[in-house]
Amino acid sequence: MAAGRDTAYGEYTTLQLQLDKRTRDTELLIQKRQAFLKTKEKVKTNISKTFQNIREVLDLKEQSLISHIERRAQSELEALDAFIASEQHEAARREERFQDLVNDLQRNDASSVACDIEKFTKELRLNDLKPLPKLPFIDAKSHDEDVTDCVTKLRVCSVRFVEDNVPSSQLVNKVLVLFDDDPRDCNIKDITVVGGEMYVVIMTDFANRRVKALCGEGGDFPQRKDKLDMKHGPWGLTKISDFEVAATVPEEKKIVFIRIIDDMHVRRTVKTKKKYCGIASLEDGTFAVCCEDSPSVDILNMDGQWMKDLSKCYSSSFKAPTSMSVTSSGNLAVADAVFKCVMIINRDGELLTTKPSTADRLKSAVAVSCDASGHVFVVDNVESSVVMVSEDQSSAVSCDIANGKVDTPTAIGLDSRGHLYVTDGKFLNVFKITY
Template identity: 75%
Template sequence: MFSMARERSGDTYKEYTTLQQRLDRRKQDLDTLIQRREAFVKTKDDVTAGIRKTFAKTRELLDLKEQSLVSHIERRTQREMESLDSFIASERQEIEKREEIFQDLVNDLQRNDGGGNCDAEKFIQELRLNDLQPLPKVPFIEAKSHDEDVIDCVTRLQICTVRFVEDNAPNSKLVNKVLVVFDDDPRACNIKDIAVLGGEVYVVIMTDFANRRVKALCGEGGNLPQRKHKLDMKHGPWGVTKISDFEVAVTVPEEKKIVFMRVLDDMHVRKTVKTKRKYCGIASLADGTFAVCCEDHPSVDILNMDGQFMKDLSKYYACMFKAPSSICATASKSLAVTDSVFKCVMIISKDGELLTTKPSTADSLKSAVAVACDASGHVFVVDNVDSNVIMVDEEVSSAVASDVAKGKVNTPTAVGLDNAGRLYIADDKFLMVFKITY
């Protein structure tokens, strides 16, 4: 009996401890929420102050422009008026002189000929009528065209936009960053795509379009780079996708081909297949096929491992795409395709049906140049104009997005994920790959 009471007392204490821990966690969450609220208010104040400062500067610039234009008109008008007044005064003097000469000629004619025939040639010569200068043209100010210029300028004036972003993602953390520039690169890097191989050797594969190279950063346990490899190509490589822990497929648009590469102790070409279009983005699918997209001839196609055409997903939805440049498979086995003209990511089924658009018009991007998807249904979109990498949910229809690279990158161009879900973001300004957890 005593032991049962003791056992119940122990269970009660355990339940009490569990409840206490839950209450403590709840209190901590509440404290965190209060801190975020304070940070939100501060952010609001900072953004509001920034907007006011921006518009104040814009008003100052507009005022200066107004003063400059008015001063220009006044100065130009003053010069033109002075020139006209000088010409008019000179002409008046000349007219008075010619009138006196004319009257003297008439008097001489009356005295000598008594009203005989007039010697017109003599009059013209004496009055110097052939020396008359043409009257100057009065300048004309096209007020209407100036109004149109001003209206057009104001219409095109986009100072800033305001966007509320829900804090629906964990805070991202910069783990490390490594240089992607090699000592013998002839040009500045332009990384188009990234794939991460996670076998015994950890390898980050990148396509450097500007230097016409496929680059690899290798290391063990994620420590990069312990080794660097490169494979030079005749034309710039674009898309890259993982096939296995030691093999990738790379698109070369200008040559209309897909190159299969192995990365073991070095990097070498295993085989090359020809394609019918200049494909840029590429994604390997679970059934052993590829999904590829083409900017030159806007389309999304399915190819087999030999590069043979199997299906055109945009055949019945041609209006969907204007410039598809990057593609990846999603967690639900759909496809995410970036369109650099529409500036969004389109989620489509394997039959080509448009499922949703990310982000929607309510939360639009300045650009959409690359995309990657993780196993949890998150879609990562690279906006290199706004220096963002936006994370959205594949399934949720809401336009709410989170910027997982805010303050960490400057000009992102490509994004990739490893098996652990860590992000690898190429930055064109710093010429680095940033490894980020979220």
């Protein structure tokens, strides 16, 4: 009996602890709700202040224009009134003088008429008459359409609902990706990371027609820089193994397999039928590739042979696919430069969802990468942001992982530890970021 009571008391104690924790969690939720309400009111107040400032600026502009018109019109009218008054005075004087000359003519004989007409002209100064001034004209062209268009495009502020457990990011390291012998500024299209303790950050430099490698060990990089020159610019990258990557070369319609560790070299090349740009390795040993030139997403085997068109039944879903990645659930994330979002499709080509949501639409979507935790990272090089969203269809929450760390991001990749590698097209750096 005693043992039974002890067991019962033990279970009761466990339940009591669970109930207490639940109560504390509920109280914390209530506190968060109160804080949420305060934040909402604060945001509303700040928005009202912002628009009030805009209204004040518009009012000042209105008064300034009206005052300008009044001052300019007053100046023009004063000059015109002065001319009219002077002309009226001169006309009265001429009339009086003309009458005196007519009286003189009547007192003299007709033989002096010709002489008197010349006298009239000279006395009345008819040859010195000034031209009448032109009336001022005010251009009253309306700019309503321009103003409406301006207000429509005006980004006064943006509002996002962000979960309070969104991870914060931290800049770990940055390295210059411009090599000493690069003939022109870099244009990094894709980036991936291979290796274990000795790892290599691989990038495709489209402008310099090179595949570049930054080799590091532990937490530091680079300890060594390597490059592989190509005839045309490489674009997409995907990891094949810890020692090998595959890169697309759109202009040559081919995929090259590159050995990375020790000595960079092309191990083999396969031809394709399209100018593929983005590429992603699949678990079954095939590739998912996308083509911007003729918008499509295809499945190829390791020999570059076409196997399946994922956009055949959903061709309207793509306009300019440029980058792609495999999600944690095995679906495909495709960045579309025209729709400015990432489209999540399954292996049958069915469109599951778009990221970010329509309400959070980006200014651009030039690159995408996915981690093992269900996060999708989208590069917006116009807004200088790297937006992290959840692959989950029901989630619309997003946050900026770059958070002002990168100026013009162009490509993004992840290593096995979940670290982000983001290239900056303006300062020509690759940033290593934790989140």
